[in-house]
Amino acid sequence: MTDRHEYDDDLFDTEGNSEGADASDEERVFAALAPVQGRGFAQSWWGQTWLKALEDTALDLQQLKAGRRLARAGSVGAVSVRPGRVTAVVGDRGGAVHRADVLLQQLSEEEWDRFLGMAVERAGHIAALLDREMPPHLVEDAAAAGVELLPGIGDLEPRCGCDAWDHCAHTAALCYQLARLLDQDPFVLLLMRGRGERVLLDELQVRSVASASAGSADEEADEEPVDADGVDATETFAAGNILPPLPAAPPVPSEAGPVPSLDTDTEPPTGTDVAALEFLAARAAAEAHRMLTDALTAGHELRAPTDGLTIHQDAVRLAAGAPEAWIGARLAEGSGRDGEGLAAAVPAWEHGGSAGLSVLEDEWTPDAETAARARTAVEAAWDAGERPPLSASRNRWTAADTGTQIRLGRDGRWWPFRENRGRWLPAGPAAHDPAAALSAAVGDE
Template sequence: MTRHEGDLERTFAALPPARGKGFAQTWWGQAWLKALEETALDTEQLKAGRRLARAGAVGAVSVRPGRITAVVQGRDRTAHRADVLLEELSAEQWDRFLDMTVERAGHVAALLDRDMPPHLVEDAAATGIELLPGMGDLEPECGCGAWDHCGHTAALCYQVARLLDQDPFVLLLMRGRGERDLLDDLQARSAAPADTPAEASLPAEPEGVDATEAYATGDILPPLPALPELPAEPGVPPSLDTETPPAPGVDPAALEFLAARTAAEAHRLLAEVLRTGPERHAVDAELTPAQDAVRLAAGSPSEGLAERLADGSGRGREGMATAVRAWRLGGVAALSVLDEEWIVQGETLARARAALESAWDEDERPSLRAKGNRWTVAGAARQLRLGRDGRWWPYRKERGRWVPAGGPAQDPATALASAELPSEERTL
């Protein structure tokens, strides 16, 4: 297929200053910043980068496969070329990504809408492809001579988070494929007829060895067959809709829902183990009954089952809706921030105050009232909550209740910006 050479570099004009605003509103923009903040060794350089980006010191940004570039003007007015490198996907990885995307029409539609739903990234990860960068993936190069992330490369990354919010194709270009090339490939694969050779209809030869032979040879055995590939979708549990009436106290609809959610969770866990390997797979702590009720409610049960989960958990309908909202933003960690109010003290309190102090310029810092691990903006329906892991979670008040407004961030200003209501909601 002919490649569009001009599609392999995009240049974005310098963005206006971002005073008083966060740098990422979307979850994938926040994931980009998380990779930066986990990679950089010097938090002071991150703060310097945020200040430069907010002041509009980052010039036009050039995006190419494997690299982003901009000229950044330091506080002393000295201009430096800053580059950040991100590994490109291989041709074989792109083939797998395209095959996976074509199989799920919703992924293509989401990309065309300039959206990157979490399940697209999760499905890509299940095939061994990491679209979003992780810790250590953003490699800096700067004309100032710094060997780690400096204020210039950090400022470039913060500015690129704003570009990613507007267009996730920027990330795909960094990974090696331009928008037109990507869409052409997707269209070609969608239109290609499926190859069904005659041999495919024949039954496969049975694998393995004869039991008598295996016993006779002792420890001289052939290698075990390869593990089967991960199924594309979770298995479908058998239907319980039979002529046999259920036993007293047994709800067939609830059992079918539990079986379906168990199959989906098993599929997710298997995909994660196959992707990371059993040695690197962290075993999550067992959920409490209250947490598991929220997890199940997040699986879109029928109205009757949703009511039972809400009542059984003691949260009620509105409380369960808020808990589900939190769960979808961050699982157990987000649910703990919703439910738990705790006293911040000692070194944790000192770090929190330092983060709040450096997050805004003096004339832009909001007035915050602290109560436990919650900082509420005076005169506004916005709030920051500090998690036990040091991340900040945005909250806003809706119909008299505090509800989660976005995912976590290391930077309080970025988190608080997520709590702003969309413009159409503010005018209601």
């Protein structure tokens, strides 16, 4: 613990700043945040880095857990942010309130000079800050200039009215709450480092104007006469060869990665089905892996785009993941099927996706031209005398003596089906030849 920060005991005034307005450019006061459940305190990478600095520094993990509970319960009052310090009144579970401060070393004038010079040279950094973003390359460029913006281990110094010598539940709760504020506005961190938003932007504008003026003067001094005939197009096009080729695509993982664990010390919101969420996350990861593998397969760009799935189709896709019985029952109910109907839909999906599912469930009547082509294909599929007796009805040709059937899909392919206890079930993938499809239904292929 160092004494480089002065610790004043006057409680800050929250009157008149309940909506988060600036008390001045040297202080911002944010109204107390509402209780929060079922989410992390930091969504942004810089907010997570702030919390990592806290969690790497604190010696008592139980105090951190207690701080998280207080922050989630809304026990942290209005938060005052000033250069080098953040302050709030925090209530504990016993009803007592304590003033909590967390101190962070301000940047020196020399460090600010280097940071501002770096930011002016890269206009994208300023644009990102104005969008309330802190991209990693901004922090990396600042570090290369010798300026550490984000705190590290030991940089967050606690002060609390409860007289704890290390981070207590009150200072931890304040840090967790501040992470939520940092998510919304990274200028909060820059204010703690010593510059308010207005002052910082004014300094950047002054430097930008000076840099632009100096650049214009240099360009005028070095300017060469412009060729009235312009620039040769061939020469300009050839300059593109200077650029390096794009790197090769990374290899596709052999399988989908593990899904995040939902087993945390925070109770889920009432009505949340954790097991169902874990199942959905696992299936989403598997589907993302399938889509990535498909996208990197040669010829993918030549395929026609597919429409999105309906709720009924997506329920079958999820059921194809072999879920537990209770999940399968919920999927059957949600898709408007009974258990046997879902069991029949799963192999249809596995054999042909949404097209296979459509052939299973939709009976349609081909138009005259399509019906004529289908009859010709059936007649030509077998040699004379070898074609089994088939009875045709709409898009279905049934060989009753073998309990098999072939169905014509709307894409012109033939799908094999086999009868089982009065229900027609998919027997394999589609084929372009009706004889091959019927052989698959019989079991010869």
